[in-house]
Amino acid sequence: MIKQLCVITLLLSFSMHAQQYSNKELRGLYSKSQVNWPAIQTSDERIVEPLSSLPIATPLPEHVALGNKLFHDTQLSRDKTVSCASCHERDKGFHDGRATAIGINDQVGTRNTPAIFGIDQWQSFFWDGRAKTAEQQALMPISNPIEMDLDPQKALMRVNKDKSYTAFNKSAFNSNTLSMAQMAEALVAFERTLIAPNTRFKSFINEVQSNPKKALRRLSDNELNGLHLFRTKAKCMTCHNGALLSDNQFHGTGLHYYGRSFEDKGRFNFTNNPSDIGLFRTPSLLGLTETFPWMHNGLFDDLLGIINMYNHGGVRPKPRKNQLNDPHFPKTTKLLKPLKLTKQERLDLVAFLRIL
Incomplete structure (x- = not known):
């Protein structure tokens, strides 16, 4: 009986994760208060902070x-x-x-x-x-x-x-x-008085608690689907969550260029802990189009290219011959996994990112 229940639970879980919605259905789901939106999906099944507005500071x-x-x-x-x-x-x-x-x-x-x-x-x-x-x-x-x-x-x-x-x-x-x-x-x-750029996402998230239906009119169908993907299938909120769209943690995404041109050992340069080689703090995604180019080294200028990279499960460089016995060769975080996003889903996700 227990085995049957486990199988049913797994099938229901798979069905929920794989479920796709029409534009009309998505608008119906997201026209409700945020607590009733589809559940946030993370790659490690953690509970994370929902999307919210940045608090306004009032220094002297x-x-x-x-x-x-x-x-x-x-x-x-x-x-x-x-x-x-x-x-x-x-x-x-x-x-x-x-x-x-x-x-x-x-x-x-x-x-x-x-x-x-x-x-x-x-x-x-x-x-x-x-x-x-x-x-x-x-x-x-x-x-x-x-x-x-x-x-x-x-x-x-x-x-x-x-x-x-x-x-x-x-x-x-x-x-x-x-x-x-x-x-x-x-x-x-x-x-403290410097605020995130005024974007459509900022207007949307400021309004969504008081009037979700009105807030939703700010988003096109593609942007809405991108929001849904950001929260679910693409698992972006594993690291980009809360008001800041950052988990404040340090992760290895494989972009350390260890032993190569552009090498950057990241957090290790501060801690001297070998396990921190190649780790960088998760950046905020707010005002994304105004903080171009991207990543810790500014070498990335194509959002779709970045999405394609994460869609494949991130970057996983292999050691060169002279690095095969290096115990400190950085490992890419296990949080990054292949996402199997379709081409249209990737384009919709980019459309959403551009309004952040």
Whole structure:
């Protein structure tokens, strides 16, 4: 009897996973409140955070004003040519539109610039998670030899000698000068006001709780099917979930180029733990078309190509002859599995990703 029940359960599960809906049926399903949408499917059957809106932060206006001035101040770099805003441009979703960042003396970095929004939702910062807090992250680009190349203490001295800051400092901290902690606090206060780009998905998810039928009218049939695939068959929410569309975890997708050109050992560069070689933090997908190109190295500029890669189960590079006995050769996460998406399903998924 137990075996029969198990078989029935497996068959029902397979039927649910394989079930396809017409456009009319999908609109009927997604016109209900989100708790009644088809269940989210993940590759490891975990329960994950549903889609939701990013909370709105309300830092002190005085701190924001000071942070805004610091964020755009080039004197925080050694040669006074680069500011935080040089790589985080407002009209590009606080990204820079480049494959990898460019710092002082036109030095080219090795990582794609992460966009800045939803800062309070992150549990770590940078692709390798080397900063645990936003305040730590805010000061690191100043000392980075490729980015701004200045001792943060010298940057602070410059700011404290600049009389144009006096009124801002007085208003924010009731002091004529700043401490290092206050400089970081002000920068983060400004960054908390940076919001994800205004997209149709943002409007949709903001409205879906109060009026799902009206919200649904924002999506075409292809985009709606893409949303459904994102949540179910394509299993995208295994890693891209919640308000940030990131699980805040580190995964190996096989894009480490270990022992090759473009090698990047990812989180290992921070932890020195061999098991972290090739692991990178899951990026947010919000504002995706404004944070082009993609991935940690900015080498990917074709969304369909990326979907095709994941459809095949990700990238699984094999060791070269001289790497056969290397115990640290990175392994691609088991979370990536072949998806068997049809060509139209892949196109619909891309259509959805473009409205994020």
